[in-house]
Amino acid sequence: MKNVFSKLTRRQMIQLAAAGIAAPAALALTGCSTTGRKGAGNVVVIGGGFGGSAAAKYLKRYNPELNVTLIEPNKEYITCPGSNWVIGGFHEMKQITHNYNAAKKNGINVMHETVASVDPDKQVIKLASGKTMAYDKLVVSPGIDFKWDVHAGVDENTEKFLPHAYKAGDQTLLLRDQLQSMRQGGTFAMVAPPNPFRCPPGPYERVGMVAHYLKQNNPTAKILILDQKNAFSKQGLFVEGWELNYGQMIEHVKLDDGGKLRSIDVKNKTIDADYGKVKADVINYIPPQKAGKLAVATGLTNESGYCPINQQTFESTIHKNIHVIGDACIAGPMPKSGHSATSQARSCAANIVLAMAGQEPISAKNVNTCYSLVTPDYAISVAAIYDFQDGKIVSVPGSGGVSPMGAAPDVRKMEAIYTQGWYNSIADEVWG
Amino acid sequence: MKNTKKPSLKKWMGVLLAGGMMASGIAQAEFDRGTMLANTCVGCHGINGISDGPAIPSIGGMSEQYFIDSMKEFRAGERPNTIMTRLAKAYTDQDIADMAKYFAKQKYVQVEQPHDPRAAQLGQRLHNSFCDRCHDAAGTNPEDDSGFLSGQMRAYLEYSLQDYMSGDREYKESRMKRELESMMNRHGDAGLQQLLDYYASGKE
Numbered sequence: 001m002k003n004v005f006s007k008l009t010r011r012q013m014i015q016l017a018a019a020g021i022a023a024p025a026a027l028a029l030t031g032c033s034t035t036g037r038k039g040a041g042n043v044v045v046i047g048g049g050f051g052g053s054a055a056a057k058y059l060k061r062y063n064p065e066l067n068v069t070l071i072e073p074n075k076e077y078i079t080c081p082g083s084n085w086v087i088g089g090f091h092e093m094k095q096i097t098h099n100y101n102a103a104k105k106n107g108i109n110v111m112h113e114t115v116a117s118v119d120p121d122k123q124v125i126k127l128a129s130g131k132t133m134a135y136d137k138l139v140v141s142p143g144i145d146f147k148w149d150v151h152a153g154v155d156e157n158t159e160k161f162l163p164h165a166y167k168a169g170d171q172t173l174l175l176r177d178q179l180q181s182m183r184q185g186g187t188f189a190m191v192a193p194p195n196p197f198r199c200p201p202g203p204y205e206r207v208g209m210v211a212h213y214l215k216q217n218n219p220t221a222k223i224l225i226l227d228q229k230n231a232f233s234k235q236g237l238f239v240e241g242w243e244l245n246y247g248q249m250i251e252h253v254k255l256d257d258g259g260k261l262r263s264i265d266v267k268n269k270t271i272d273a274d275y276g277k278v279k280a281d282v283i284n285y286i287p288p289q290k291a292g293k294l295a296v297a298t299g300l301t302n303e304s305g306y307c308p309i310n311q312q313t314f315e316s317t318i319h320k321n322i323h324v325i326g327d328a329c330i331a332g333p334m335p336k337s338g339h340s341a342t343s344q345a346r347s348c349a350a351n352i353v354l355a356m357a358g359q360e361p362i363s364a365k366n367v368n369t370c371y372s373l374v375t376p377d378y379a380i381s382v383a384a385i386y387d388f389q390d391g392k393i394v395s396v397p398g399s400g401g402v403s404p405m406g407a408a409p410d411v412r413k414m415e416a417i418y419t420q421g422w423y424n425s426i427a428d429e430v431w432g
Numbered sequence: 433m434k435n436t437k438k439p440s441l442k443k444w445m446g447v448l449l450a451g452g453m454m455a456s457g458i459a460q461a462e463f464d465r466g467t468m469l470a471n472t473c474v475g476c477h478g479i480n481g482i483s484d485g486p487a488i489p490s491i492g493g494m495s496e497q498y499f500i501d502s503m504k505e506f507r508a509g510e511r512p513n514t515i516m517t518r519l520a521k522a523y524t525d526q527d528i529a530d531m532a533k534y535f536a537k538q539k540y541v542q543v544e545q546p547h548d549p550r551a552a553q554l555g556q557r558l559h560n561s562f563c564d565r566c567h568d569a570a571g572t573n574p575e576d577d578s579g580f581l582s583g584q585m586r587a588y589l590e591y592s593l594q595d596y597m598s599g600d601r602e603y604k605e606s607r608m609k610r611e612l613e614s615m616m617n618r619h620g621d622a623g624l625q626q627l628l629d630y631y632a633s634g635k636e
């Protein structure tokens with residue numbers, strides 16, 4: 001009986017939310033909280049990635065009367081999670097492509113536009129199309145931007161020739177195609193970025209996927225990683241998996257052992273590092289990173305290149321009423337991942353809704369997991385749960401950690417199946 | 433602007449009480465402690481605890497008892513798993529009790545998965561003779577305090593049954609050990625797959 005009742009109320013709530021969607025667009029454009037009710041108002045979310053899409057959804061769920069506008073230039077979002085599997089040749093782009101139909105159905109006002117600028121004092125944003133919109137609260141989740149000025153020889157055009165594939169889409173396909181047309185016995189060189197960057201295990205999962213492809217199609221080829229740091233996420237587990245599955249195909253050179261990059265000759269596909277000069281057939285240069293352009297332009301970043309925030313509410317410590325989530329924010333020890341961004345979106349949305357209703361903030365637990373494939377049937381993971389304590393996000397002591405070393409193949413295989421499960425569930429949470 | 437106070441449990445309750453009286457449109461139930469904690473599970477176990485597949489189990493609708501036992505066994509490292517021990521260690525007894533209430537309130541939804549319909553029919557017979565007495569309604573009745581069977585993720589169920597049979601997971605019911613072993617003795621791996629086909633059919 002109880003179950004049925006709570007189910008019904010939920011359904012009614014959704015109906016209410018759906019019925020309320022006609023008005024908000026106009027309201028949002030004028031920008032005043034004209035409903036006159038405590039708790040309602042205009043919240044604008046910039047960026048339809050993991051963080052932004054999840055934030056919009058939870059805002060609407062936590063207060064169906066809010067006018068929630070989601071601004072994202074693209075009609076489809078292609079996830080980085082899973083994009084390495086596409087590069088490995090066993091996953092399709094359509095399996096990692098999502099749209100905003102469900103967001104619209106959930107009563108969110110979705111606008112496919114680019115935000116040109118934000119005026120934090122007047123609380124107004126300007127769209128590239130020239131329109132302006134006022135907000136009561138703004139959520140900014142623009143992801144990352146690349147620093148092209150750290151290494152000699154590269155600039156914004158480099159990605160056309162040496163794909164970073166660190167934003168999924170055409171870049172993913174370009175890298176896959178270059179890998180597939182590599183000569184027999186050639187060299188695939190990756191320049192892995194310095195900390196902090198999006199998805200700490202991402203480059204190393206990619207190495208496994210590239211190796212998986214090469215093992216079947218180009219078994220005498222080599223993979224060289226020139227790393228701009230001395231250690232990386234799940235390192236022991238990755239190296240164990242590489243040796244077990246790919247023998248000697250992969251060479252990893254850490255920063256102090258010669259990995260340090262001096263310059264890249266893009267035209268001749270030659271890398272100059274402390275290690276020596278390397279002529280490669282494919283170069284996957286993953287540039288150093290900072291918060292997305294809009295965050296920088298709005299003055300939300302500090303000297304680290306990322307955005308300092310109140311770690312409970314995700315409100316910027318620089319500009320009031322702007323909340324920053326996802327890769328762009330500094331969330332204590334939380335790594336920059338899709339799972340982190342989604343978790344932060346929930347905590348942030350809850351606190352925005354409560355603040356707009358004049359209620360106390362709450363400190364929600366946050367979570368992150370990063371599953372990484374080493375082969376399509378062999379995965380490893382890292383997990384953590386976070387508390388808010390003494391003004392900071394901290395990892396709950398004694399919890400979390402990585403998969404065990406030396407686990408049996410069937411355990412790695414189970415994790416590979418759970419990897420797909422994680423992807424399906426989180427994609428449904430964010431875009432479903 | 434910074435608010436770094438950690439609301440006490442009492443404040444939480446305060447929020448809830450105050451919320452009940454406000455006409456703000458806020459879905460106050462969402463800020464219930466158990467609901468907020470359960471949000472950390474959604475990314476893997478699916479919205480309302482119903483998995484999107486193919487393998488992470490559904491936990492929505494699970495009985496409080498089985499949920500609490502499972503979480504505590506994971507936390508203590510007593511039950512075989514790939515990731516739950518690492519996660520469960522972050523939750524206190526109170527957290528677990530609160531989440532148990534939340535998940536028990538959700539509705540279990542059987543997820544139909546690829547299966548061989550003929551094998552599923554044979555599996556149904558096996559279920560009825562060996563498992564049904566404790567796993568009522570094809571193992572969809574939370575009151576059995578035993579985890580879900582029909583509509584639960586097939587790969588997960590297979591791992592679970594292997595864990596029991598290898599001795600890595602302790603049987604709470606010695607009679608389940610007897611029934612499972614006698615099923616295996618008489619029908620072997622084929623019988624096990626038929627059971628799994630039946631559960632994958634999502635039928636009762």
Ligand SMILES: Cc1cc2nc3c(=O)[nH]c(=O)nc-3n(C[C@H](O)[C@H](O)[C@H](O)COP(=O)(O)OP(=O)(O)OC[C@H]3O[C@@H](n4cnc5c(N)ncnc54)[C@H](O)[C@@H]3O)c2cc1C
Nearest residue numbers: 047049050051080081115142143199326327336337338339
């Ligand atoms: C190869 C790879 C593998 C990965 N694998 C995993 C994984 O397995 N698990 C995991 O959890 N994470 C993974 N990640 C990390 C994950 O992709 C990011 O952490 C996540 O996308 C961050 O979400 P976000 O909302 O901060 O940014 P994004 O998802 O990048 O979203 C930002 C959005 O903002 C939009 N935007 C930017 N500027 C503007 C503007 N001015 N106006 C309007 N819109 C704008 C963009 O179009 C974009 O859609 C991986 C990353 C890579 C590169």
